[in-house]
Amino acid sequence: MGVGLSLPGRPVYADMAEKTGFSCHQISVLHKRFKQLSQSKDTLRKEDFEAIPDLAWNPIRTEIITAFFDRRNFRQSAVGKVDEIVFEEFLQVMSHFRPPRLSLTKEQRESVKREKLRFLFNMHDTDNDGTITTEEYRCVVEELLSHNGPQEKTSYIADAAMMEVANTAEEQMEPGGFFAGITFEHFYKLLSGFDIEHKMSLRF
Incomplete structure (x- = not known):
């Protein structure tokens, strides 16, 4: 864990x-x-x-809070959970929700998308085994669509997304093989059409 920064100065x-x-x-x-x-x-x-009122009724409240204590989200080559975080680690996690700059190149925008999707993947890969289940993936899709229209439409798109996962998995599996779950690369490909750069953004 990082060093406590009780009074950061301008150089810091x-x-x-x-x-x-x-x-x-x-x-x-x-x-x-x-x-x-x-x-x-x-x-x-x-x-x-x-103490954060906005989180009280959030359906993925537990996952959001847990993400702040997941070493994978500190932009370091580390895994595992911690019991407490210092300001620099808090800031690193918050930076995943920073809106993309308008001046980004195509490559930079793609990098931002990949970074945000990695954060989202980590939130649902709770056991850090490199995969998430199809049901967890359905939850991701529903979360991304939660403000995009009536629940019936959301469920329809989520069901279509699950069908896409099933079809892709079937194509990739060997005869008699077992589908272990969705890897990050598969996850990235499946969600590349979502405007994740802005959906996962907060104004600071």
């Missing part, structure tokens, strides 16, 4: 800005929010997220 902000893409002003605002949630402590624990 500049380093964090380079790593996360946030401006120094945005980092300052997020640091105030971090201190508010942690009650001015140097670390955040899962129970501190209980």
